[in-house]
Amino acid sequence: MSIDLTQIIKAYDVRGTVPDQLSPRVARAIGAAFARVVVLPAAHAGRPGNDGTPGVVVGHDMRESGPDLVAAFAEGLTAAGADVVRIGLCSTDGLYHASGVLDLPGAMFTASHNPAEYNGIKLCKAGAAPVGQETGLAEVRELAQSYLDGGLPESAAEPGTVTDRDMLADYAAFLRGLVDLSGIRPLKVVVDAGNGMGGHTVPAVLGTGAGLPELPLEIVPLYFELDGSFPNHEANPLEPKNLLDLQAAVVANQADIGLAFDGDADRCFVVDEKGAPVSPSAITALVGLREVEKEKAEGRDSIVIHNLITSRAVPDFLTAAGATTVRTRVGHSYIKAQMAEHTAVFGGEHSAHYYFRDFFFADTGMLAAMHVLAALGTQEHPLSALGEMYEPYVASGEINSRVADVPAARARVYEAYVTQEGAGSVEVDELDGLTVSHWDGHPQWWFNLRASNTEPLLRLNVEAADADMMEKVRDDVLALVRADDPEQGA
Template identity: 90%
Template sequence: MAIDLTQIIKAYDVRGTVPDQFSPEVARAIGAAFARVVVLRAAGGGAADAATRPGVVVGHDMRESGPELVAAFAQGLTDAGADVTNIGLCSTDGLYHASGVLNLPGAMFTASHNPAEYNGIKLCRAGAAPVGQETGLAEVRELAQGYLDGELPEPAAEAGTVTERDMLADYAAFLRGLVDLSGIRPLKVVVDAGNGMGGYTVPAVLGTGAGLPELPLEIVPLYFELDGSFPNHEANPLEPKNLLDLQAAVVEHGADIGLAFDGDADRCFVIDERGAAVSPSAVTALVGLREVEKETAEGRESTVIHNLITSRAVPDFLTAAGATTVRTRVGHSFIKAQMAEHKAVFGGEHSAHYYFRDFFFADTGMLAAMHVLAALGGQDNPLSALGEMYEPYVSSGEINSRVSDVPAARARVHEAYVTQEGAGKVEVDELDGLTVSHWNDTPQWWFNLRASNTEPLLRLNVEAADQDMLDKVRDDVLALVRAQDPEQA
């Protein structure tokens, strides 16, 4: 059966089921294509000798299929004349760190929070710069498809080599150098790694596993055993059910804070001492202010990026602190592009991806967690009080509606809120879906309605100054979206 790479190579990464969609044969073809589209091209087409051969850094998460797929990918690279530095087990931000400090293109083998039967690749250029559909991934897919449909290209006159290198201690020391936790008050921290890579990185960064000085942190581990079958719960903290064990453990242990990482540990969710979730928008505001204040103290202006469905509190707090804020579409490729373009000091998303200029403009859940620990431990109030400072409004979270006719449902909402409301009563933009705002008048509310790229879904996010207005706007919009639709019957 022919393999169709359009099924697994999407806008930002590679992801599919192993081995039917994503096999060693596919990994080798993608490696060969990545070598030619990104690695060799950046090096001017190749190297005259071993001393100047271009290189790639490669790592993988705890999924059982990772080592075999990495070996096949590396074969495609070395056959093309590229050297490979294999750093083995790592988090996605660990791979970004290696790409940044080694100044090499990179490939992280992970399927993030997807179930055990999946694996994938996140690709980047040297310095952790993203590779997406518009920046080479479409060309990689086309070339790799040709290799699978015919024959792999002739190998280079001199094959590259594979070298193994452990970067965990370097990664931990790099992060410790960005946030000083040595002087904070003692904190009890429950960490749910979800059997993912947080179980590997947390002891190194927050403990003494990498030979670093001890911090005033008591870590209570949950599911630190690396197990790509995810025996306890999915490694996806965006789903509330996957936070239940952590929330219960925080209360049971009388902890100050809980941290939940996803499978590849590039996202981090925060739980307060009562067991309540702290919204990623509040974390974005808190961490953003810390980064802005640092820039201000050193006499520099700062820019912070946020996507359009983060809370209005984010630009409120940051502009009041003197920062420039830039609003983007949803999606890490858009955030990263804006981070680089504006040389932004920080960026945050509602999905708990946090991006740092000092971390190669890439996302790292661990560094965000360290900032929250520093903020909490640098004062005496509990996390619930700290979090409430940055959550002055109420929000619905993302509500999905499966509809049979997405354009028609969206048109009903546009008619009701834009056409009938009349010019001047609301502000409207279509940066990403339909955003309707009544924020500059009372009562304050806004909503965004976005279509899924892969399913017949409309995603609704609502924010308001009070719960009654939130309930009204949410219910009114959902009634329009779901009106007379057989999918809602």
């Protein structure tokens, strides 16, 4: 019985349970389709691999299902005539690095922060360019579905080959070349890898595991053992409960900073010396300003991308520093496209994805962490003081509401804030969901209400100039959203 690939191939990537949704058979079909939709056409257009033939670089995280799925995926690729460069265990940004420096399309087998029974595939074009619903993923899904339903086509006259290559040391050296940490003051850093790929990459980049010079960092490791069953906590630092161990360890060790990586280590969350989380919006402003100042020193103007649920502080600080800011939809494929279109120096999302022009316009939690360490280590103030500078407003965080009728709930909010308030008193846009802003007047507030792509959920983000106003707007909007189910909690 064939699986319906629309259930696991969504807007940005492949994600499903193993083996009932994502099996070696399915991986083989997706590999064959990826070869024909992305890899072979790119080679024919003049972007072959380094040896003159079409190629793909493939890596995987620590999940037990990874090696078997990679082997099957490689079979689909080589049968189509594409060579495969397997780089083994890596973080997602490690795969992007390999795709960038080798100038090859790539495939990363990971389910990021999802539970152990999941796995998935993040696909990219040569140079780490994103493959999403509108840039080839829909065609890959349709062709792979036809292979599952009707059988794989005959192998190419000259099947591809598979070679193995270790890229970890190259990845570490590349990042070290982008941020110089050698001259910072000594810092004690607690790192929670969550049994994910941070346990593989942190010793190489911030330690001496890749043979690089020692840095003035004392790393206190938490859960560095690679274990795709996640025995200690979910590898999803976006959930506050998954930061508790890191927060306690920072205080207990009297550390200067805490870093938490998700399962595939492409996102990084930051905790200050008091154990308090530092908002990803504050990190976006801090890192963005570092990149803008670097460009200014070279005599260049800067463009910085941010998604629409980051704090208003982000464009405030960056425009004051002379940068141009571009607001975009939530989601990595959108922000990566905007990064490339505008040749932006930096981009940030409130989900703690950080994107860098100098890293192939791709996201890397490790490089963002290095910038924070550099900012902290080149001055004497504690991280709490730095973070406070970049968080002048009060945010609600993202609040999910499960509703029976999403359009009706949204309509109630629109009626209350747009129709009744009057178009002249608020600014409204529908770039991604409904954003209502009263920022130019007094009191200052804004909110965004977005529907989930996969569940009957509405996601609310609110920000205001003070806590009382944030709580009022939050509670008023939630009351409208949850009018049919007022008992559900925040």
